[in-house]
Amino acid sequence: MIKLNCDMGESFAAWTMGDDAAVMPHVDMANIACGFHAGGPAIMAQTIQLAVEHQVEIGAHPAYPDLAGFGRRTLHFPQAELKAILHYQIGAIRALCLQAGAQLSYVKPHGALYNDMQRDQELFELVCRVIAEQNNSHPAHPPLYLLTLARANNTTQQRIAEYCNVELCFEAFADRRYEPDGSLRSRQYADAVFTDRETILDQAKAFACGEPIIASDGSQLRLQPQTLCVHGDNAESIATVVAIRQVLNGI
Template sequence: MIDLNADLGEGFGRWTLTDDEALLSVVTSANVACGFHAGDPSIMRRVCELAAERNVRIGAQVSYRDLAGFGRRSMDVPPDELAAEIAYQIGALEVFARAAGSRVSYVKPHGALYNRTVHDAGQAAAVVAGVRLAVGPGGAALPVLGLPGSLLLDAAAEAGLPAVPEAFADRAYTPEGTLVPRGEPGAVLHDPDAVVRQALELVRTGAGRSLCLHGDTPGAAGLAMRVRQALVEAGVAVEAFAGASRVGSEDSA
């Protein structure tokens, strides 16, 4: 069994990047931009409504405050400030998720923040502190998605949050198991056959409980459909990952 997630809502005003409606017909979990690297209130509301209609799980894709750089520039943000910004983004998305009849079910960092929390204990702890702040005292534990072996997942587990390892179907890996930086040649896989092969191999080896396909990749929706079809044909059940809790609720989805 594998969950399929994609980055959605990555637009701003009249500018759009991701084909949200098409991708939401394929994925089981939606990483929704919360306004710091992309997204705005209208986009967040629309994506939450579409996700709820299709029974797709809504996740908060939190980021550094870097709209101009699409969240892909590493920043030195003080831990207390970063924790507050993480909670702010989750809370903003939760409003629209609730209005659509759903809830925020997990959190996933975006871009530079995602990569930074692989090896930076302070930033990883700040993200986890922000998740706990958003949930509030006595709130249900909110799962955190991250790279296997990352300090982020270690911090989440230590804080009692479900730590969900994920793999990337369309990104190249280093020998150490981290993602090849986007500035290097071949960092993003564009050949559909290569993406499908990597997706099947990652699932076969148990590299993660969730498989990510980037929504900003050209032809992302069609590529996601090919991956899903290949998984089903290989006998893999495509379902949202187990153990995802909802903000402010003791129920598990």
């Protein structure tokens, strides 16, 4: 069955972001913020413990160092510095997982970093190399894999990941409109994000059943995701997650 993944642990100091406790029982994978766009040591530890209680797979959700912009702004760094930024975040959540008796399973970059690596082959390779180095440094642990966007053609990403000896897991979005090439429609367009629950459920079911969806130009687009990204930002989005889970359980 296709898995559900959700960004979590994104509260910061006095600000609460999302209801992790409400959504955790309904997902399979938790992408936990590593403190550079949101979260922090205590919130990371709490979210890890919540994932352990519900037997949810734990992933690192690293970002550009951009608390003010919630990691949604593209920032530029020399390769060596960006590698260190990613190792720092992945290493921090790995240490907290070990302390909790949990296992870190994968990496899903956040926000602008995630979007940038879809367009930039050098950046995608840098992320893969960081994961490969993490795996080589922890041979006693199962290797981390990279969660990335399912496209109409992922040949380039697969080639880079294979070269780096990193496994890929492809995700799709039930609540986003797609372009014909499998890229997400820019949020500058009014129809980029679905708000109608039935539309979201129909797209989730199509992905889960291997059926085509309708792209922005009206053409059919067939993707092969292994996981769907869902959101737990508010009561309405959590209700949609529950509905998606019920639809998937019924397939």
